[in-house]
Amino acid sequence: SPKCRSIAALVNRRLPAATIRLLRDLGRTGDELGLPVYAVGGFVRDLLLGVENLDLDLTVEGDGIFFAERFARAKGGRVRSHPAFGTAVVVLSDGSKLDVASTRLEYYESPGVLPTVERSSLRHDLYRRDFTINTLAICINSDRFGMVTDFFGGQQDIQQRTVRVLHNLSFVEDPTRVFRAIRFEQRLAFRIAPHTENLIRSALRMKVLDRVGGIRLFNELVLILNEQEPLGAVRRMAMLGLLPFIHPQLRLSPETERAMTESSRLLTWFRLLYLNDPCQQWQVYFLALCERLRDDEFQEACRRLSMPGRFVSQVFAHRHRALVMLETLQRRLKRAQDLRNSEIYDSFHGLPLEILLYLAARTKNDQVRRLVSLYITRLRHMRRELDGNALKELGLAPGPNYSRIMKRLLDARLDAEVGTAEEERTLARELIADAG
Template structure:
């Protein structure tokens, strides 16, 4: 009988282990229960699928188990921890640790850490499995063990030692297994549990992990990093990581799994240089030097990767070469920069020295360096407008990327340098500061923020493959030729060219998109001008943002930008733009699916770069942001997220969805200019099916940002659905007739707004005057027209024509959307399809020939003939002339 079937008594002794308990944890809990027969066993969280099934089927009768929600936490007087000693790994049971007078017993084989839970009684040994320690105690105390219990305990040893193949295996594990075998442990049962067969889901995820693998060298040590994403928790993740490490012969692997809204990390190591237990303990995880795991909340995969790389660079002893010690990219300033501007650079990048360069025909020549102390002293003396070349130190040395520690030390210390540039040819790869050298010499933790891999450095973290053949299958010959020409121009200018963004995304979504965006690692404007001159095109440049548009004689356009990074001075502000690398350019973008880039230079034409697992998210149809402050920096990305979600049939990731909720709750949109909101709303309304996107805006309470009166109530929801039908009807009948479809949907959103509210909305969104009148006065007037069309029982064609003539197509369609009257719909439809283009052949010359002098009667006669034709009373020119003569005659009689 389990404890769930009876009343729990006080006081309580609780036996527990870590969250996501493995076989060693369960076996240790069983062994501990032999030592504490009065205790209750509690699982702090979920277990692996195989473990859970095995437990339910085979072990439940061996345990005195209680469910977590049945525990009176205040009644716990003794806590027995097995296979862990970390507060963060026992879930809700960590609350028990604060109980006054609590007695804690710990049985664990993990290396000790400073923040371990202090114990009243501790049994610790560096063995392959915790159950090894406990079975030794049971053996010593001669406590009886049944064959079933021996099998479970032996299973824990086999799993945690990899069947005695892991480096962490000790002689004690062999002796414990031999003891348990003597007690009747069933090796056939153990083999059946340890040896698992792959199911289709596991095979698919393992393939994804292998495809996503990135091999990189950190401080001279090779590691593999891979990642997967699943909507639900996948219990066999660690099993797949172990299999991948074995199949691919990997010495050190870190696997990241985004499951629901958490990132799970599983790590394995077969090399002494990498202690994965120590590494993952830095982010709340733990384990052995050879096997460890961690769970990260509130971060994206890209952010977790970055955090992990920072820890790896800190924990792995580096090779002492300049390329490994330097900080990159180097922060430099032109020698004509003022002292005030230089101070701003130092503050922005949190550094203490700047390289000073002279620009000569586009080349950067190092002329010196200047320190924060010198600049601050210059500012103290009111010399902020003086150029830094006046006070820079011109006695500066430099080293190559392969310079060793001795050479670096001699130049920095011997010459009393604050900063040492790392140069190869004329290219500055980075800088080594005096702090960098000092930290290396004393093996301290490096603290400079740019020392760790970051998005501005392209040294690692990218997945690449050649997609040239795929491009030939999907792209037209002209587009492919143009991309090749772009790459050739880049090579001539000694820069790198990439086609990026939506063009590449849609290539892999099998959607046609010929909006080409090119990013240049170098001067994008100079590139655009050179390419345009060579191909008979013209350019329009934006110097502030380093962008240009190339326009060909047939009006085909290519957008060109310099690879850049952006930073935001405050939430919802427009970004400040600076030159950077292709990776940083991708990192500044909104969603992972928009971060793909294809190289265009001839030497690597068609090489796809995927820094942030965009291919995986495209395959899984998931929309994710790159970092947690994405919607804080630019709240308008929320509108783009919902637009992409509906356009591509994607799902917004759980973490991204919660970040949208946060942006709405914090009301970052109030700082966004109305014009930017209008731009994003207009893009939504221009989508092929905008109605579902507008309904999704309601889910996140975003329509109130436009105006509180705009609400998706039942009536408005029906109108939006009708708008879809009406616009589709029009587009099918009038394929070649253009109109502003988005305006029809915008007026539909305004259907419950009066003129004052409409003008307030137009002012807030800074809508152009030509639309303001249509959305306001004219739209309100349409309600009167619609009332006549709905209520008048009899209206001939001429009356309908005179009521609707001259109205824009947008207003005609808006009226069809707003009415529920079949009569009105038929009248409007007939006008739009038949009557609006009605015309007569009779002209003013014909009336002059009839002897009618110019005057008011002229226009009345022509109008009468047109109305007669609309109503079917005249059908040809002869009848028009006859009707005109008759009309003139009647008018003549009236005038007498």
């Protein structure tokens, strides 16, 4: 039987008042229906670690969908249920979400008799999880509020900062757990237990990852590359021999490490400046990780990960253009040729931010890096004052001159040939006169 102790004091000390109220309310719904209700998984793990995590996962010993519907009705929320899995998502009026799972395993011992719900079903449910640190459950019913259920030694592993599987076939059963083990280890500064690491190595020797579909592999990789500091996890992937499953030529060379470290620095810089500009961190790291791959190898890696075709051809085209650009810029800088702002603008215009950051991370040339940063911080925001309508009002006849003159006006802005609206208008008049 599991060790039981109450961590109600910890719950009260560490969680926000609103979360505690929510837990108490959920517990009372459980009381009313006579159903044991538990907070489980990452929420409990992070609570014990003192890490903020308000993603609440519940497991109901019994019919979780029935529970979810009752709770939502009482609180004015909505429920999306998946009867085949016995799971439901409750969306509360403030937009927050709760995941509810059921542990019910029903046995019809004889026809016509009420089903018996398996007694050890919570244990069953938790046994299906990936690591012991994710198997803890806290009861939230009123009479047992805060009681921890720990079937598999999760508390000790949290204390000893260890990632450990529950059984020897865990990675064979679900090879994506290899990635999850690394992600938790690196994020929480834990250590994968030696036996668990051996199980990873032997699963990889059995090539279990070859059986994992591209989309699942891709999802796991994105989760890793979206972690706060993914380099540690990528090093660990390299150390355990995971990279070749993405592409046989993929290695973590010192060059690649440098590009990833540089990516991290640039992403931090970028986020501080442009909090609201969306930038897909994983893409920057993915490009950096693949920096040694040739074009065709890069495409193969994307295909192995089942990235959508349109997306791949876009990223591929941009990556290609960025590399050609890098060469050109480096050549010109070496010959000490001055680059006008309008030329820098033309070099980078149309490239997504992720590619620009990759370019800056990848180059070893400080001057190139400065050009990218000039483009990101200033040039990409610059605009002309006059539009097509304004040119028409100034008397420009319809035709191809419109786009040429508008480009010329933007260039003049970029190169500080004009500074004010009035100066731009004067230049436009001259250009229109020339065109006429």
